[in-house]
Amino acid sequence: MSLPLTEEQKKKIEENRQKALARRAKKSLEEQYQSTDSGSSIAAHHFQSRQGPSHNLPRESSKPSSHSVIFKQQNLSSSSVGDQRPHKSHNFHLNSPEQAKGIWKRQGEVSTACPSHSPPSQMTVTGISPPLAQCPPEIPNQRVSGYELDQGHSHASHEIKLAPFANATHEPLAKAKSSQETAASASGQSPRDPELEARTAKASTSGQTISDIHYNSGSVTHRTEGKLQQKLGAFRQNAVSSQQGACIRNGDRFQVKIGYNAELLAVFKSLPSRSYDPATKTWDFSMTDYSALMKAARRIPKVTLQPLEGAVGSGGGQTGLPSAPSLAFVKGRCTLISRARFEADIGYSEDLITVFKQMDSRTYDVKTRKWNFLLEEHNKLIERVRSLPQVQLDPLPKTLTLAFASQLEKTSLCLTADVPEADLSGVDPKLVFNLMPFQRAGVNFAIARRGRLLLADDMGLGKTIQAICIAAFYQKEWPLLVVVPSSVRFTWEQAFLRWLPSLSPDRINVVVTRNDCLTAGLVNIVSFDLLSKLEKQLKTPFKVVIVDESHFLKNSRTARCRASMPLLKVAKRVILLSGTPAMSRPAELYTQIIAVKPTFFPQFHAFGLRYCDAKRQPWGWDYSGSSNLGELKLLLEEAVMLRRLKSDVLSQLPAKQRKMVVVAPGRINAKARAALDAAAKEMTTKDKSKRQQKEALIVFFNRTAEAKIPSAIEYILDLLESGREKFLVFAHHKMVLDAITKELERKHVQHIRIDGATSSADREDLCQQFQLSEGHTVAVLSITAANMGLTFSSADLVVFAELFWNPGVLIQAEDRVHRIGQTSSVSIHYLVARGTADDYLWPLIQEKIKVLGEAGLSETNFSEMTEATEYLYKDPKQQKIYDLFQKSFEEDGSDTELLQATESFDPGSASQDMGDTLDESTLMASSPKKGRFEFFDNWDSFTSPL
């Protein structure tokens, strides 16, 4: 509480006032002189030389304004808080009360999600000069652009309805803010200032009401301010519209929310503590400049600046000036901090603390200095706070109240919502029986959410089997649409065949070209890119849709997203799968969230403001940041997403998980296809010698390598786009290794390469580089040169771009990752291309492994751990090739011979840049490595248990 003014202070004030009047008169004369010289109005001078950022300029400065609006605007003050601010309109001219209303909304706007909240009504006190002693010492009655920052005439600015902010310089707000607990127990009454009241009474001795004064103000102004004011008045008639604004407390500073006004801007620029925020286009100041600003503002006709809330005492018998804390207009919002509790993120207000203390579930967190409550008290709290004129506490957004509706009704303290066990009796028993416990829980979660979810389990946790099971639960609503990256279309086909034996293979339709029918099967598998070309085929929407790698939809402007979103919005069940739903920023989640819950955040901007730290920039809004992630995580987990990390379910996982990835035959170009067919023919031609057959086999093997290059590159790029951080790629042929490294270089993906040409010293160095560096993403390794003696335990994924006839070598290669130091379950992906040597190599490898297993020499069984069930061709011709493979690779010395033959293989013209044979869309979609993983760490901590 502040002390009343002493006689000495009062005297000093009066002296200063007189001095100021003298200065003003002198200055008026000076300016009159100058304006006669220049022939232009002073106000116009302000307009040109004192303007703020250009976006604040009025467009039609000469448009006449209506004077009658000024008073009417007072009544609009209660609508000063709203969320409807037109962002780009800068027309500040008021020609009608309606316009005045619109403009006022804009000017007085303080962003809020609580439109029903009303700020305190405007206090209107005219003709009051604050005590000069309250002026901050650093503003020594300076003159600014024709305005003097001293106390003005008591009758000089009757059009300006403002009150002095008493004692603005005396009480640091930071102190007020940080003393929440102490102050909470203090009296809620603002002390009153008798000095101010006396002055108020004096100013009103004419018996006029405040509104009377406003109506008559014009003549008073002109009379007292002489010719200067006449000139200014003329300008204002044309150029300055009636404007209302407000001072709003912002921590230990205050903001001025008002539209453009050249004169006011000049005042702003004169204040030492000024700061302009281009993002919000508002000026703010330290409290030390408050008095000076208000005084100067009062001198600008037709500018009404609502004082800081509580800045005027009215009545009461207290003697001191009100202290800063009790004057604060506090604004804040509710945020969710757990499934059961929300927090009031707001500054200090005594009245607010009183309300907080009425809540049964209140808890004060001494660390964060914030109060939090059970969700069931949210609505009660908001209602009570609404009755506090000095407080604006925004409630939780509607999306959150909908998602947590039951918690708001009656809060359960359970960390997760109860998920009932789903009845899977209608689903193929083979599938249900094979589900791991956490996978079963995933299926239950999806069914509890009526088949709409984002399944964001870590990579390799078996999202495919879960998605098939969820979709199968809704089998009555099929046909099913499965949208996937093109590199895994056939892997999905295999997975359906494997897990749903009741599904006839001919009911599965893999869409390969744009001439295919999107609805031909009961299960229709299509790539993102083809979907965007075929969507027009759809007459009736799919009711059940699976989207694999749903982060491919993160950019709403892509053709993929534009084609998929309408389908997802109308589908009854939407199963999105992604191990990395967002890799860089929360904005990437938006499309996936609304794909699952179209009613959540219908406007991206609302999402952006809350979770993307949206900032207004000169060029528009920047949504690349992140904010409120804890709350976003809670929202996603409650209503949209299920994510388990490998570490969460490690005990349920096998040490190694192998996956056969059937790469698209369409990716083998015509030339390679012809070469393969010719080689296959050679092998099965009767009159060929053994030697010739073997040579044909080698050619077949080599041509396979060549043919698979585009598919292998596409798969690697898809992995990178999916956020795979570190993995090994094994290949055998030099041309395959070359093509992969070339493509990685082209994409600026950091990688190492070890092949037969790498020296022993370099091998170890490169290995260490990969192990220790965060930047190195891919290790490109030769199956025969890097399958031993190296440790790559920092990776947990191995991709075999090529198969190799010796399974022992493959297992050794796998074990570069699966070894001591490995803490995760390891994923092994074998890329297998149909119609190539892989058709024979794959079963051959399985056969050999089986034999080793039976002999107790291998604990690995390929076929049980992969989708490769019925892979072997039964055709006699193919059987013959298989036999040839078997014999050739079993004969003594065949390895050496084959190795030599394959290593020296040069396809000549065939060794083009295989990357060029990829779809342009695939190449474009895969962004460069740079910046790709910046959000990864955040994402993992963001999604791991709190």
Ligand SMILES: Nc1ncnc2c1ncn2[C@@H]1O[C@H](COP(=O)(O)OP(=O)(O)OP(=O)(O)O)[C@@H](O)[C@H]1O
């Ligand atoms: N319950 C299970 N029984 C047998 N094999 C399984 C099971 N769950 C997953 N697998 C196998 O684990 C491998 C990885 O599964 P899947 O490809 O579905 O993982 P993912 O979560 O989709 O990984 P990514 O994100 O890398 O695509 C596959 O070979 C799959 O067949």
